[in-house]
Amino acid sequence: MRYLTAGESHGKQLTTIIEGVPAGMPLLAQDINESLHRRQGGYGRGKRMEIETDDVHIMSGVRHGYTLGSPITLVVKNDDYKHWTDIMGEEPIDPDTYIRRIVTKPRPGHADLNGAIKYGHRDMRNVLERSSARETAARVAAGAVGKILLNHLGIKIVGYVKEIAGVVAKDFQSLSIDEKINRSNQSPVRTLDKDVEEDMMSKIDQAKKDGDSIGGVAEVIVEGVPAGIGSYVHYDRKLDGRIAGSVMSINAFKGVEFGIGFLAARKNGSEVHDEIMWSKNKGYYRKTNRLGGFEGGMTTGMPIVVKGVMKPIPTLYKPLQSVDIETKEPFHASIERSDACAVPAASVVMEHVVAFEIAKAITEQFSSDQFTILKRELDRHREASRCF
Numbered sequence: 001m002r003y004l005t006a007g008e009s010h011g012k013q014l015t016t017i018i019e020g021v022p023a024g025m026p027l028l029a030q031d032i033n034e035s036l037h038r039r040q041g042g043y044g045r046g047k048r049m050e051i052e053t054d055d056v057h058i059m060s061g062v063r064h065g066y067t068l069g070s071p072i073t074l075v076v077k078n079d080d081y082k083h084w085t086d087i088m089g090e091e092p093i094d095p096d097t098y099i100r101r102i103v104t105k106p107r108p109g110h111a112d113l114n115g116a117i118k119y120g121h122r123d124m125r126n127v128l129e130r131s132s133a134r135e136t137a138a139r140v141a142a143g144a145v146g147k148i149l150l151n152h153l154g155i156k157i158v159g160y161v162k163e164i165a166g167v168v169a170k171d172f173q174s175l176s177i178d179e180k181i182n183r184s185n186q187s188p189v190r191t192l193d194k195d196v197e198e199d200m201m202s203k204i205d206q207a208k209k210d211g212d213s214i215g216g217v218a219e220v221i222v223e224g225v226p227a228g229i230g231s232y233v234h235y236d237r238k239l240d241g242r243i244a245g246s247v248m249s250i251n252a253f254k255g256v257e258f259g260i261g262f263l264a265a266r267k268n269g270s271e272v273h274d275e276i277m278w279s280k281n282k283g284y285y286r287k288t289n290r291l292g293g294f295e296g297g298m299t300t301g302m303p304i305v306v307k308g309v310m311k312p313i314p315t316l317y318k319p320l321q322s323v324d325i326e327t328k329e330p331f332h333a334s335i336e337r338s339d340a341c342a343v344p345a346a347s348v349v350m351e352h353v354v355a356f357e358i359a360k361a362i363t364e365q366f367s368s369d370q371f372t373i374l375k376r377e378l379d380r381h382r383e384a385s386r387c388f
């Protein structure tokens, strides 16, 4: 499985084309919409999300509720486009209007300046339209298809907020994954810990009041992936590496860790590795899961536990110093609208990029032209690893 996305933040639409989804898998627009709508919410989102209703249009690859095995095209329209038809249109524009709206002031922390240098754009709108996190809607659409595939294979996934601006949620590893899904869906900041919800929200309120932005940590848990998915034989087939890359590619993400992650640097080997147990019922299992479900680039059969760090969004009301690329004069970058905190939304994005990577690894490892054969092969692998 692989996918491409296309579309500008204030352009007509976002498009996702996914290839390699097995034929005969049930797939409904409403299931993709559920994911898209979750991404739009979360306390701390700005005005843009009041304009958009991200509903998917399935343009190819699905017939009568089942995948065909052909490329699946998903479209999400940008409702905001109606306010941008002249600025974002594909036809040449009247030079006076263009000059008035040209962007020559790069915002610190964004792709603006580096993207303009790379592509030679003197109007940085040509950069910011595509580097905007609006694109994550298209990635969630792709990830939703991956997640639906996983769900049909008995694999469940949840993403939630672990930390916002230093307010840290307690660990709820003993909760069932369904309970984690419920709790994160019910929380305005998508956290499992009711006790810190208010604190997180007041941090967001404060940031908004100060014209500032705040970041945090999202965590994703995946249950039901059998041992031995991924590979140790080559660097680009290590599944933890692929997941880390996809998490790092989410806008504003600056770090990834599996299990105890960076803490491993401060512990002895005997305190880090997960001892191997065996029982007739379960087969091989671990009493602990400090390595977050991975050894040697492959799954251990324990839950996958991955965290991602999101920096505060760089679009600030509070001005930061920058330099105009035309005049070379210093100025203070300020903006019209922004999200004070997008960590709740980002936890949904992270859940979906992780889902896609796991679905991709499974479809690579087993016969995947037909969904029923894929399912049979995975069940066989589960049984074989239990009896191994």
Ligand code: EPS
Binding pocket: 009, 046, 048, 049, 131, 132, 133, 134, 135, 136, 137, 315, 337, 338, 339
């Ligand atoms: C974003 C800026 C804001 C966000 C946007 C990402 O949009 P705008 O520039 O239109 O006000 O709301 O996020 C989305 C549109 C989205 O769908 O998540 C940015 O600069 O990255």
